[in-house]
């Protein structure tokens with residue numbers, strides 16, 4: 001483990017005046033409206049100093065929630081290792097001010113026990129994650145994706161056991177639709193460990209979140225955290241003038257490919273950018289405000305590649321309200 005070395009990191013004293021927080025569902029736990037995920041740009045292939053600078057700036061702005069998963073990297077596991085290093089260097093004294101989450105569900109190691117949703121996989125994976133991050137417990141542990149072949153009871157009993165063992169304080173699910181969320185919430189309620197939150201994709205170009213899911217989460221007291229609210233960078237000014245080399249679409253082996261940056265998308269992005277400017281916001285800020293407009297939403301979970309993006313995105317909370325005309329104008333662009 002790396003020991004803290006001078007100059008020690010002293011977070012901004014006004015950090016809790018910079019952010020707003022919402023309770024997750026019926027729980028008491030408040031999450032920042034903007035949370036930071038470590039899926040991209042925090043792997044072994046990325047610069048540790050940039051990662052450290054982004055995490056420090058985020059915390060300075062009151063972003064208390066950092067989201068990880070067993071497989072984030074590349075290579076898989078390296079985002080947790082890097083986070084563990086930075087935690088040790090900068091954030092150890094502030095552990096109790098942080099909500100750290102991790103997940104298991106996607107492929108992590110070979111053989112029948114290295115992915116999906118069995119008790120065997122989930123418990124082994126969390127133990128590995130805790131070692132990589134140098135933590136005794138995470139704040140939220142997620143099942144990362146529904147498993148069609150494991151009884152939901154087994155997966156939920158494993159989550160309940162993890163909380164009882166003290167390895168996670170709360171549990172969540174990710175990529176669960178309304179019906180799966182209802183079933184998971186019921187089983188966990190019966191076990192005595194409430195379902196804290198569902199983590200799902202939601203942005204202007206992807207209406208995966210339907211009214212049924214919003215209602216289900218509200219009725220069951222389950223929070224909602226929306227991932228990729230910027231459509232991995234499309235809903236920003238990043239691609240207005242082509243595909244920069246250092247962008248996600250410009251880099252190899254990412255899920256945002258140059259072919260997603262279509263003429264049709266760019267035409268819409270330009271019009272959305274105009275609407276955002278009319279609100280005195282950047283497009284990224286308007287895209288974040290747009291997902292946070294639902295009363296069922298708890299937090300927007302962003303990614304960043306630079307400190308300036310942390311600043312820009314966190315400032316979205318300065319204008320979260322939309323007029324009916326603005327919402328209609330956005331819908332009209334999206335329907336084109």
Ligand SMILES: NC(=O)c1ccc[n+]([C@@H]2O[C@H](COP(=O)([O-])OP(=O)(O)OC[C@H]3O[C@@H](n4cnc5c(N)ncnc54)[C@H](OP(=O)(O)O)[C@@H]3O)[C@@H](O)[C@H]2O)c1
Pocket residue numbers: 036037038039040067068144174175199200227228229230231232233234236237238246247248249284285301302303304305306308309310312313
């Ligand atoms: N549960 C799941 O299955 C799942 C799946 C995916 C993601 N997630 C979580 O969600 C987090 C966020 O996902 P994401 O990275 O796809 O989110 P995103 O916020 O939609 O996209 C992040 C990218 O947008 C660009 N960007 C961010 N802020 C910007 C700004 N203010 N101005 C201009 N460009 C900006 C950057 O692109 P460049 O890199 O090009 O600069 C950044 O890497 C992940 O880290 C992970 O924690 C969960």
